[in-house]
Amino acid sequence: MELLLQSLAIVTGAVLVASLVALGRGNRAIRFLADAVGPDVRPQATVSIIVAARNEADTIEPALRSLLAQDHPGLDIIVVNDRSTDATGDVLACLQREFPALKTVTVTALPSGWLGKNHAHWVGAQAATGDFLLFTDADIIMHPSAVRRAVAFALAEGLDHVAVGPEVPLPGFWLTAFLGTFTMCFSMFVRPWRARDPRSTVFVGIGAFNLVRRTAYERAGTHAAIRMRPDDDMKLGKIIKLAGGRQELVAGKELLSVTWYHSLGELIRGLEKNTFAGMDYNLALAVAGPLTLFLLFVWPCLALLVTSGWVWPVNLLNVGLGLALYADNSLRYGVRWRHVPLFPLTVLLMMFIVWNATLRTLLGRGITWRGTYYSLAELKANRV
Numbered sequence: 001m002e003l004l005l006q007s008l009a010i011v012t013g014a015v016l017v018a019s020l021v022a023l024g025r026g027n028r029a030i031r032f033l034a035d036a037v038g039p040d041v042r043p044q045a046t047v048s049i050i051v052a053a054r055n056e057a058d059t060i061e062p063a064l065r066s067l068l069a070q071d072h073p074g075l076d077i078i079v080v081n082d083r084s085t086d087a088t089g090d091v092l093a094c095l096q097r098e099f100p101a102l103k104t105v106t107v108t109a110l111p112s113g114w115l116g117k118n119h120a121h122w123v124g125a126q127a128a129t130g131d132f133l134l135f136t137d138a139d140i141i142m143h144p145s146a147v148r149r150a151v152a153f154a155l156a157e158g159l160d161h162v163a164v165g166p167e168v169p170l171p172g173f174w175l176t177a178f179l180g181t182f183t184m185c186f187s188m189f190v191r192p193w194r195a196r197d198p199r200s201t202v203f204v205g206i207g208a209f210n211l212v213r214r215t216a217y218e219r220a221g222t223h224a225a226i227r228m229r230p231d232d233d234m235k236l237g238k239i240i241k242l243a244g245g246r247q248e249l250v251a252g253k254e255l256l257s258v259t260w261y262h263s264l265g266e267l268i269r270g271l272e273k274n275t276f277a278g279m280d281y282n283l284a285l286a287v288a289g290p291l292t293l294f295l296l297f298v299w300p301c302l303a304l305l306v307t308s309g310w311v312w313p314v315n316l317l318n319v320g321l322g323l324a325l326y327a328d329n330s331l332r333y334g335v336r337w338r339h340v341p342l343f344p345l346t347v348l349l350m351m352f353i354v355w356n357a358t359l360r361t362l363l364g365r366g367i368t369w370r371g372t373y374y375s376l377a378e379l380k381a382n383r384v
Contacts, residue, residue, distance in 0.1 A: 180330030
């Protein structure tokens with residue numbers, strides 16, 4: 001047992017040092033869109049913004065007003081009202097009277113073999129005419145220059161896909177602390193800064209802002225290729241990369257924001273739909289991933305209570321390395337120093353979220369998303 005504890009402390013320290021170096025370099029390689037493009041650049045390309053909306057009456061008006069205020073010329077906005085049962089249709093009707101150029105498409109029935117949001121995006125893309133297509137959500141608030149800057153960035157860099165990560169202001173201490181852990185885990189397992197390397201197999205996508213060239217979107221097979229993927233944003237990035245498209249993730253600080261979830265309960269329920277899908281329904285990965293997080297970030301804290309000799313200061317160092325990794329990754333994205341001590345506890349929350357989502361998907365033999373049930377057999381059949 002003593003040899004095991006010694007070996008674990010050494011291996012953990014080595015992995016944490018390597019991760020701190022890799023993530024430190026990688027995250028600093030992610031550019032900020034506001035810095036990468038000058039405020040006065042005027043790109044010559046048309047854009048169609050496609051918004052999928054299902055029961056979004058509480059959030060869609062401010063989101064659409066931010067889109068309608070975009071200063072990019074050659075812009076059309078298409079909202080797909082996907083079987084909404086609340087006042088979404090009424091809100092859209094009022095906005096359309098005020099802004100006649102706003103286009104709306106209503107979906108009254110979901111075809112077999114499609115997820116609702118993916119189908120809505122596909123429907124919107126069929127009605128679009130722009131050189132670029134921007135797939136976004138009905139709760140995203142954008143600065144008036146966000147779309148123009150993203151298009152200018154894509155043209156200047158020769159990109160087919162620009163994914164923009166939003167600012168995520170969250171109500172509550174624990175939600176903010178968890179956001180830091182979520183973004184850190186995303187960085188560790190995805191390595192999104194490598195997506196821009198055409199030689200790398202790494203891909204990326206952000207549901208809040210996926211800007212794609214129409215030609216690249218069609219070459220990749222459109223949303224029809226990912227029609228049953230709950231992780232549609234990431235898989236859109238994957239099919240574009242596989243089709244030879246060039247892509248990059250940039251940070252949307254000061255240009256893009258969304259309130260992700262409003263409570264821990266809402267967070268846990270919200271991530272039930274796509275967490276297991278994000279692991280490609282791989283049960284071994286769903287078990288091993290959280291256990292790896294435990295060994296790296298929680299066990300060193302517990303080991304301080306059960307180890308002695310030279311192993312104890314090594315575990316103390318590992319605790320510090322874990323907190324440093326969290327702080328270095330998270331402080332630039334809205335997390336504050338006061339959240340850092342909560343990191344081990346938020347790792348436990350992440351573990352629970354992954355295992356809860358996996359268990360519920362397996363026991364329920366599928367997921368329920370926005371009031372529609374999708375069987376696990378259908379979901380797993382859409383391999384991408």
